[in-house]
Amino acid sequence: MITRREFVATSATAAAGLAIGPSGAAAAPSPTSPVSRFARPCVVASSNGIRGVKVAYDQIVAGTDTLDAIIAGVNITELDPDDQSVGLGGLPNEEGVVQLDASCMHGPTKRAGAVGCIEDIATPSLVAKAVMDYTDHIMLVGDDARRFAISMGFTPQNLLTEKSRQDWLRWKARLNPNDFWLDHDDDVQIRFTTGTINMNAVNATGDISSVTTTSGMAWKVPGRVGDSPIVGAGQYCDNTVGAAGSTGRGESNIMTCGGFLCVEFMRQGLGPEQAVLKALERVVATTQARLMGSNGRPFVDLQFYAVSKDGRYAGGSLYEGPGFAVCDERGARIEPCVYLYRQNERPRRG
């Protein structure tokens, strides 16, 4: 067991962008899976995790626990004020408040933690891990998650950067031409993001972990919780099979339990590439008619990322285009996702 004081020191070190120590509390020492004949370390993530996969991979080959390593990987982007998809600088909800979701799973010890709709804490991935390490629960939400984080030593801060605040004001002004807000900067494109980094890793002994962190959909209804903190949707990990997670429209993923489904397809014998494609087919099959174009293709997009226990990996997307980040013995790189549909098949609304 490490003490709470030690955990706080660990979190502070991670928040400074430095390597974090071994997995805390109930994680020490973790039962390790028998050495797989085929195990090869590999970290796979959404493309915005490209810096993180390298950090995570280097830590894993140096012996760091897989979950600690991938959380260190996503912390880089969570703490980057210029990234508007997760953590500090994430795009806010419709009231201008940044609300974050995250979850994680530690395969060797069969544990999970999550936080939903947490405010003021830049690294919800670490708070999710604190829920896992220090409570007998899996998910905490809202103000109580914030208070839990503060009690664990996390420092609250304003997560709405000036750039994201300006984007929110522009979005608000352009919502309705008949309101009393004057539109300005008409030439500035307002970003919309479904945010999110998912990162999954396996080490040389076949131990596996997964983490997903997000600021969620930009301009969401306050209190909205997406797929990222939902264990089995935003990410899922089974130390005997592999791990998978998602980015994109969370509501579509929740309807398919996508992280779990990818892992279940791998359990049935599919490789990661076939698994993510089959899960995407399920997403289409469960999409409501109002979200489908007349050509039978969804308006929305969604991605899955998966790694198997033997170190195979894949990224898959409904629509052609996004790449995914991977790091293994060949180094960190972006590879193209497999996909169901070409971009020119994507219907436009209205």
Ligand code: GLY
């Ligand atoms: N996939 C992130 C979200 O929808 O919140």
